[in-house]
Amino acid sequence: MRKWIAALTITAFATLAIGSIRAQDTITIEYWNINTATFGGPQVDALIASFEEANPAINVESRPKDRYPTVVQDAQTAIAGGNPPDIIQIGWPYLNYTASTLPYVSIDSLIENFGGESAVGEIPQNIFDLTLIEGEHVGLSYSLSNAVAYYNPAIFEAAGLDADNPPQTIEEWTEAARILKETLDLPMIAIDYSNDNWAVQNLIASSGGDVLVCEADGTYAAGIDSPEAIRGLQTWADWVANGYAVNALDQARSVFWTGESGALFWSIAGRGAITTNKTFDELRATTYPSFDDLPTRLPTGGNMLVIMATDPARQEAAWKFAQHLISAQGITEWTIGTGYIPLIPSLTEDANYLADFYATNPIQQIATSQIPNMIVWTSFPGDDGLAAGEALFQAVQAALGGESTAEAALTAAAQEINDLIGDEPCSAS
Amino acid sequence: MTTQNTVVSQEEIAQIAKSSRRQRSFLQTATPYLYLAPALIFIAIFVFYPLMRTIQISFFEWNIIRDNQNYVGLDNYLRLLRDDDFWQIIRQSFVYLSISAVAVVALPIGLAFLTLQLTDKEVDFYQTVLFIPTVIATSVAVLVWIWFFLPTRNGLFNTLVQPFGIETVEWLTNSYTALPAVALVANWKVMGFHFLIALAGLKAIPRDYIEAAYVDGASGWALMWRVILPLFAPTALFLLIITLIQGLEYVFIPIRVMTLGGPANATNNLMYAIYQEGFQNFRAGYASALSVMLIALLGGLVYIQYRVLDRRVQYER
Numbered sequence: 001m002r003k004w005i006a007a008l009t010i011t012a013f014a015t016l017a018i019g020s021i022r023a024q025d026t027i028t029i030e031y032w033n034i035n036t037a038t039f040g041g042p043q044v045d046a047l048i049a050s051f052e053e054a055n056p057a058i059n060v061e062s063r064p065k066d067r068y069p070t071v072v073q074d075a076q077t078a079i080a081g082g083n084p085p086d087i088i089q090i091g092w093p094y095l096n097y098t099a100s101t102l103p104y105v106s107i108d109s110l111i112e113n114f115g116g117e118s119a120v121g122e123i124p125q126n127i128f129d130l131t132l133i134e135g136e137h138v139g140l141s142y143s144l145s146n147a148v149a150y151y152n153p154a155i156f157e158a159a160g161l162d163a164d165n166p167p168q169t170i171e172e173w174t175e176a177a178r179i180l181k182e183t184l185d186l187p188m189i190a191i192d193y194s195n196d197n198w199a200v201q202n203l204i205a206s207s208g209g210d211v212l213v214c215e216a217d218g219t220y221a222a223g224i225d226s227p228e229a230i231r232g233l234q235t236w237a238d239w240v241a242n243g244y245a246v247n248a249l250d251q252a253r254s255v256f257w258t259g260e261s262g263a264l265f266w267s268i269a270g271r272g273a274i275t276t277n278k279t280f281d282e283l284r285a286t287t288y289p290s291f292d293d294l295p296t297r298l299p300t301g302g303n304m305l306v307i308m309a310t311d312p313a314r315q316e317a318a319w320k321f322a323q324h325l326i327s328a329q330g331i332t333e334w335t336i337g338t339g340y341i342p343l344i345p346s347l348t349e350d351a352n353y354l355a356d357f358y359a360t361n362p363i364q365q366i367a368t369s370q371i372p373n374m375i376v377w378t379s380f381p382g383d384d385g386l387a388a389g390e391a392l393f394q395a396v397q398a399a400l401g402g403e404s405t406a407e408a409a410l411t412a413a414a415q416e417i418n419d420l421i422g423d424e425p426c427s428a429s
Numbered sequence: 430m431t432t433q434n435t436v437v438s439q440e441e442i443a444q445i446a447k448s449s450r451r452q453r454s455f456l457q458t459a460t461p462y463l464y465l466a467p468a469l470i471f472i473a474i475f476v477f478y479p480l481m482r483t484i485q486i487s488f489f490e491w492n493i494i495r496d497n498q499n500y501v502g503l504d505n506y507l508r509l510l511r512d513d514d515f516w517q518i519i520r521q522s523f524v525y526l527s528i529s530a531v532a533v534v535a536l537p538i539g540l541a542f543l544t545l546q547l548t549d550k551e552v553d554f555y556q557t558v559l560f561i562p563t564v565i566a567t568s569v570a571v572l573v574w575i576w577f578f579l580p581t582r583n584g585l586f587n588t589l590v591q592p593f594g595i596e597t598v599e600w601l602t603n604s605y606t607a608l609p610a611v612a613l614v615a616n617w618k619v620m621g622f623h624f625l626i627a628l629a630g631l632k633a634i635p636r637d638y639i640e641a642a643y644v645d646g647a648s649g650w651a652l653m654w655r656v657i658l659p660l661f662a663p664t665a666l667f668l669l670i671i672t673l674i675q676g677l678e679y680v681f682i683p684i685r686v687m688t689l690g691g692p693a694n695a696t697n698n699l700m701y702a703i704y705q706e707g708f709q710n711f712r713a714g715y716a717s718a719l720s721v722m723l724i725a726l727l728g729g730l731v732y733i734q735y736r737v738l739d740r741r742v743q744y745e746r
Contacts, residue, residue, distance in 0.1 A: 076494060076711060079494055101495075103494075194689070243597075247599050248602060260579075260583060384710065390705070401604050401692040401693060403604055
């Protein structure tokens with residue numbers, strides 16, 4: 001019996017010792033992202049697998065969250081608990097908030113300490129500098145997207161609409177929606193939206209409005225109570241009230257891919273998800289609708305990679321992983337799988353990477369054609385910036401639910417946002 | 430070998446006896462506290478300290494990450510009381526609790542009483558069927574319910590209401606239907622567990638009392654009203670109190686996944702509002718003031734409920 005106990009004890013200690021030696025050799029980092037199973041999750045897993053194969057000493061664990069605000073909020077909670085994530089996707093509207101509130105390792109210091117100039121050098125300077133705040137790169141530009149109008153040509157044809165010439169303006173979409181409602185009793189438009197306010201910012205900006213304006217006294221003020229911004233939201237609310245659009249938060253994508261709406265206004269980044277999940281045969285897309293003759297103004301969707309690891313070894317591991325994600329191969333896999341606009345535009349003409357894919361994928365070309373119309377996805381400044389975003393989200397919900405007009409909802413929200421952002425300074429450009 | 434006789438005086442004996450009594454008395458007094466100490470220390474660290482800290486933070490403005498906390502006195506409370514959203518949230522919290530009182534207290538108790546008419550095998554079957562939702566992960570269950578609530582003609586609930594001439598309903602974005610939808614999911618999840626407690630409470634009623642009542646000529650309503658219900662009352666009171674305390678928590682995940690508190694705050698409640706303010710907007714002071722209000726409200730309600738109902742409850746001693 002004693003021999004058995006001794007043997008067991010020795011085995012246990014040996015196992016622990018070997019385990020700890022292995023644990024010392026391997027670093028495990030956490031990658032927080034918004035890529036759930038139906039939105040880029042499989043691509044993240046594939047990218048992690050190829051990275052781990054090339055770097056056996058580093059394990060990457062993906063931690064998908066459902067929305068951009070959730071990523072920032074959960075990260076802040078983790079930071080407060082002294083356990084920040086190692087590398088994290090932060091949506092563009094949280095760039096300023098990250099710079100002013102969250103602890104991060106600047107890309108400049110990572111390059112200085114661990115190298116990687118060549119990997120970063122592939123990114124066009126203007127795209128690389130999207131994360132530049134006060135002379136420091138807060139994160140590494142990673143995902144870029146804009147909104148497109150996906151549509152189901154079978155529904156168009158069933159309603160007697162011309163699927164080869166889809167609507168281009170708000171007025172044309174309204175008319176097409178009326179016809180679809182009358183013929184098939186189906187809503188035409190589904191708009192995927194959430195508390196990141198990206199969907200409403202597309203409408204507000206394209207109707208000529210601004211979410212934030214820089215006042216003459218050098219401080220920010222809400223611009224959402226302008227007639228242009230009100231028109232943008234009211235258009236959407238009218239569509240919902242007339243049954244032309246469904247009001248369904250992120251259920252909108254399910255509505256579309258089950259063939260229950262004629263079109264879906266959503267990010268090009270959702271192309272892969274729609275293609276995988278749709279229950280109808282053919283998927284097409286066209287440009288985001290314009291208001292009258294106004295050019296569309298489309299907030300740049302997507303995210304940057306921010307490294308928050310505190311330990312140098314983990315910082316290096318996270319930085320290596322970031323370089324893998326922005327490598328030509330990484331971007332190619334990412335674009336084909338999801339739909340994000342490639343960070344390195346020249347890859348779309350490179351036969352080794354995306355040239356063939358782009359030549360045969362008209363939907364992706366739609367997004368590329370809209371690049372000149374892309375603007376900054378506005379974030380609210382200051383410590384209460386996140387609360388200001390929630391105020392706008394509530395106004396959108398009130399208008400879409402018919403509890404108030406867009407004018408009343410946005411006027412009240414503007415007041416609340418102004419109280420929340422206070423006298424945050426801005427520089428008029 | 431010599432022996433030495435020691436003469437002990439009466440006074441010394443009394444002294445020793447007194448000291449021994451004192452020692453025994455100390456031990457008798459201290460023993461229960463020593464037994465309780467681990468639990469008390471645990472409660473002090475994980476309940477009372479956070480509670481005190483919450484009260485303290487409610488007088489500050491703080492975003493959790495930064496070190497600087499600005500003292501604002503009662504400002505957070507005054508802002509709450511002046512905020513229309515706060516009163517809307519309070520009203521909705523009561524609505525949630527009222528729905529829960531029916532759905533996860535009255536209904537499971539009613540079902541448990543109905544099972545008295547069934548055979549043991551049938552009871553086992555219903556018990557299993559009703560308990561299944563309890564063991565399904567809430568977030569998974571909620572995702573399935575989202576599909577049921579799809580705002581299209583082919584969404585499950587829309588298919589059910591169409592025969593009544595009702596057009597497509599946007600269940601989760603309509604301010605009239607969103608709260609009942611969220612409450613339905615939350616209560617569906619908990620109902621089976623409460624049914625099990627109610628059933629256990631019924632089964633625990635001593636058969637002797639019921640048989641004695643039969644012998645005395647009681648049957649039907651008289652038996653139910655005068656014997657079974659009074660003996661079941663402690664279980665019912667327990668269910669009512671835990672529902673009151675946890676009712677707002679039951680709906681937390683459904684709100685988080687299904688509606689984000691909207692449309693326009695229509696599904697928000699005190700518990701979710703605390704999360705929103707504390708961990709979405711990072712206004713820890715304001716969230717703490719909300720927490721203090723929640724503690725006061727629920728504490729007050731439980732106290733009143735206990736005082737009113739406990740007098741009518743008979744415990745077997």
